[in-house]
Amino acid sequence: MTRYDVIVVGGGPAGLAFARSLAGTGLKLALVERQPRTVLAEPGCDGREIALTHRSEASLKALGAWQAIDPAEISPLREARVLNAGSPFALAFDTGGTGEDRLGQLVPNHLIRRALFAVTHAQPGVDLLAGAAVSSARASREGAVVELADGRRLEARLLVAADSRFSAVREQLGIAAEVNRTGRAMMVCRVAHERDHEGIATEWFDYGQTIAMLPLRGRMSSAVLTLDAAGIEALAALDAEALGAEITRRFQSRLGRMTVVPQPGMAGPGVYPLATTYARHFAAERAALIGDAAVGMHPVTAHGFNLGLAGALRLGGLVADAARYGRDIGSPWLLRRYEAAHRFASRPIYAGTNAIVGLYTAEHPAAKAARHVALRAAQRLPRLRHGVSRMLMQP
Ligand SMILES: Cc1cc2nc3c(=O)[nH]c(=O)nc-3n(C[C@H](O)[C@H](O)[C@H](O)COP(=O)(O)OP(=O)(O)OC[C@H]3O[C@@H](n4cnc5c(N)ncnc54)[C@H](O)[C@@H]3O)c2cc1C
Structure with missing residues (x-):
């Protein structure tokens, strides 16, 4: 039995950031992560480009992690445009009137993880238990007890679950969650293209597919395609040349011909089954949920x-x-x-994102008409658009 002040389960970006935020407090932390230390120190590419708000950038700076990310890997996101099916009309979100030159920054997910690990692993007071899976966790008024698969037993005054949207710790704590398995999947890969994207992200809700192009440095973008799970599986099985041609066709050559850019450590594109989750509670006796364990967002609004x-x-x-x-x-x-503040911050974005996904993926004629009207109406309401831009910049 080893005693700690806090046990954090999950060394993903949320768990690492939480542990880092306790630097200098004198608290003794166990950070339990299933993956081995070598993988945490050098996580492989996973294809995800994370659109970070200004606030997240400032937070990562305060944690010392931003400084550990190579600036050449950071891409500015100047504007976002939303397109509906065959309509040439685009609803644009820009920084209008804020004095900023960008909505946010795009940073590869594995570099955020690497940077957070670099500043946290040797932090005084942090005991990193890597390569260790949690087999059971419970918490009561008296404290929290966690058992590891290798038989070790840990005790603490506070247990923090950061073990992903399918959090086993959440279940073991008896906290229910809304789980919405959409039956759809997302495919992500880098593509080089002939035309300049000018720092503009495009989100195109077409019939039967949603396709986003996130602008990276140079004439390169991260292509994010959402289809039903079988469609994504078939695309992911294509070779690089055929996949490039298919993405060019699906994006209607808006940026010219596209070729897939291989990423180190990835045999093909990244594939993510889409499920959204929202925990009924973010806290229990001597326990809290953070990151995706609390709120597993649909990636479409990048939040x-x-x-x-x-x-x-x-x-x-x-x-x-x-x-x-x-x-x-x-x-x-x-x-x-904590629970009240995080619910207040997350519930409107979670519900709003799901409503957008519902409206823009429904195929019946009323929904098709409604989405067209919604985009036009939003364009005529500059205060609404600026509000959304501000939300994108600083949730
Ligand atoms: C395609 C895609 C694009 C995205 N784009 C954006 C974006 O643009 N902007 C944005 O803000 N977000 C984006 N996201 C969301 C973002 O990636 C997640 O919100 C974030 O990674 C969640 O971090 P986390 O630490 O909560 O969970 P995770 O990253 O899932 O980490 C959980 C960790 O817990 C560990 N673990 C799990 N169970 C156990 C156990 N029993 N014992 C020990 N360890 C355990 C796992 O090994 C893992 O390391 C995107 C997601 C996807 C899929």
Whole structure:
């Protein structure tokens, strides 16, 4: 039995950011992660380009992680355009009037993970238990107990679950969650193209497919295609040349001919089955959920990690304050405050994103007409558009 102040399950970006936010508090943390240390230190590419808001960038700077990301790997996102089916009309979101030159930045997910690991693994007070899977977790008024698959037993005053949207710890704590398996999947890969994207991201809700092009440095983009799961499986099985031709065709050559750019460590495109999740509670006795374990967003509005980071730092701030003033770091009052604030920040974005996905993937004639009307109406409401831009920049 080893005693800690906090046990964090999951060394993904949310778990790492939370652990990092407790630097200097004197708290003793166990960070339990299933993957081996070598993989955490050098995670392979997974194809995801994360659109980070200004606030997330500032948070990563405060954690010291932003400085560990090669600037050549960061791409500015200047504008976002939404297109509907065959209509030439595009609803544009820009930085209008904010004085910023970009909506946000695109950074490969594995580099965010690598940077957060680099600043956290040797942090005084952090005991990294890598290559260790949690087999059971429970928490009660008396404290939290976690058992590892190798038989080790850990105890703490607070348990934090950051073990992904299908969190086993969430289940073991008896916290229910809305789980929406969409039956669709997302394919991501880098493509080089003939024309310049001018830093503009395009989200095109076409009939039967959703396709996004996220602008990377040079004449390169991250292509993100959503189809039913079988369609994605068939595309992912194509060789690079055929896949490039298929993406060019599906994007109607808007950026000219596209060729797939191989990424180190990836045999083909990244494939992600789409499921959204929202936990009924973000806290229980001496336990809290953060990151995707709390809110598993649909990636279409690019908010999952942004929200996860904000929530992890919200909880981290409350715990750090409690430690500083000698208060209980897992008190019901503290956990309720975290839960209320994170729910307030996340619920509208979660519900709004799901509504957009529902409206723009429905194929019946009323939905097709409604989405056209919705985009036109939004264009005529500059305050709404600027509000959305601000939300994209700083959730
Ligand atoms: C295609 C795609 C594009 C995206 N684009 C964006 C974007 O543009 N902007 C944005 O903000 N977000 C985006 N997201 C969302 C973002 O990637 C996630 O929100 C984020 O990675 C979640 O981080 P996490 O740490 O909560 O969970 P994860 O990254 O899932 O990490 C969980 C960790 O827990 C570990 N673990 C699980 N179970 C156990 C166990 N029993 N014991 C020990 N360890 C365990 C896992 O090994 C893993 O390392 C995107 C997601 C996808 C799929």
